[in-house]
Amino acid sequence: MTQDNRRDGQAGFTLVELLIALAVTAAIAFFVLGGLDFSRRAWEISRGREGAEEVDAAMTQLRGLLARTTPAMAIDEGDRIARVLFEGHEHRLTFVTLSEATAFPGGSMRVRLYWDNASDARGRGTLMLRTAVYRSNPRLVVDAQPIVLVRDVVRLSLRYFGVIETGRAPQWLSDWPSLRGTPQLVLVQVEVATNGRPLHRVLQVPLRVAAAN
Structure with a gap:
C-alpha cells in the first residue's frame, strides 16, 4: 500500500513545478515575440530609409x-x-x-x-x-x-x-x-x-x- 502511494506521487508534477514550467514558457514566449517585433520594426525603419x-x-x-x-x-x-x-x-x-x-x-x-x-x-x-x-x-x-x-x-x-x-x-x-x-x-x-x-x-x-x- 505504501509503495503504491509513493509511485503515484512520483508520476505527476507538483504545483510548484507546474508554476515554474509555466513561468519559463512565458519567459521564452516573451523573448521570442519581442525579437520578432524588434525585427519587424528594424525592417520598417530600413524600408523607410530606402524609400x-x-x-x-x-x-x-x-x-x-x-x-x-x-x-x-x-x-x-x-x-x-x-x-x-x-x-x-x-x-x-x-x-x-x-x-x-x-x-x-x-x-x-x-x-x-x-x-x-x-x-x-x-x-x-x-x-x-x-x-x-x-x-x-x-x-x-x-x-x-x-x-x-x-x-x-x-x-x-x-x-x-x-x-x-x-x-x-x-x-x-x-x-x-x-x-x-x-x-x-x-x-x-x-x-x-x-x-x-x-x-x-x-x-x-x-x-x-x-x-x-
Missing part, C-alpha cells in the same frame, strides 16, 4: 534637369509664332533642358513632368517624366517611354517666380503662361506616403537663364 533615399535621388535628378533649363523656341501650333517653350501649371510642367550627354548626347531635350493620380482611389499617384529630343516644330517631337520619378505621391505643388508684366515686381504663380518665357525660380513641393510619417521634400531651383519674348 527616403529613393525620393532624395529623384529630387536630385529633378533639380539637375531644372537647373539646366534653356529658353529654347518652339512654334505655337495655334498662331504659328515661335515662343520660348516653358509652360508651367500646379501639377505639370513642360520645359527644355540641356542633356547630360547620355540619352541625348550633347543636345537639348524637351521634358514633361506630371503627376499621374487618375487611377488611384487612395489619392496616391506617380510623378512621371516624359522626355524627347527637342525640336522647334512640335509635330517632329517623338516622346520616349515615360519614366517613373517618384511613386506614392499624395501631393504635388509647382510654383513659379518671375516677372509677367514689364514694370511690375516679380511674383509667385501657380500657372506660368508660355507667352512669358522662363521664370526666375521654380518651387517644387512633394509629399510621399510611406509606412511611417509622410515624406516632405521641397526644391527651390533658380533657372540658369530667365528669358521673355
Whole structure:
C-alpha cells in the first residue's frame, strides 16, 4: 500500500513545478515575440530609409534637369509664332533642358513632368517624366517611354517666380503662361506616403537663364 502511494506521487508534477514550467514558457514566449517585433520594426525603419533615399535621388535628378533649363523656341501650333517653350501649371510642367550627354548626347531635350493620380482611389499617384529630343516644330517631337520619378505621391505643388508684366515686381504663380518665357525660380513641393510619417521634400531651383519674348 505504501509503495503504491509513493509511485503515484512520483508520476505527476507538483504545483510548484507546474508554476515554474509555466513561468519559463512565458519567459521564452516573451523573448521570442519581442525579437520578432524588434525585427519587424528594424525592417520598417530600413524600408523607410530606402524609400527616403529613393525620393532624395529623384529630387536630385529633378533639380539637375531644372537647373539646366534653356529658353529654347518652339512654334505655337495655334498662331504659328515661335515662343520660348516653358509652360508651367500646379501639377505639370513642360520645359527644355540641356542633356547630360547620355540619352541625348550633347543636345537639348524637351521634358514633361506630371503627376499621374487618375487611377488611384487612395489619392496616391506617380510623378512621371516624359522626355524627347527637342525640336522647334512640335509635330517632329517623338516622346520616349515615360519614366517613373517618384511613386506614392499624395501631393504635388509647382510654383513659379518671375516677372509677367514689364514694370511690375516679380511674383509667385501657380500657372506660368508660355507667352512669358522662363521664370526666375521654380518651387517644387512633394509629399510621399510611406509606412511611417509622410515624406516632405521641397526644391527651390533658380533657372540658369530667365528669358521673355
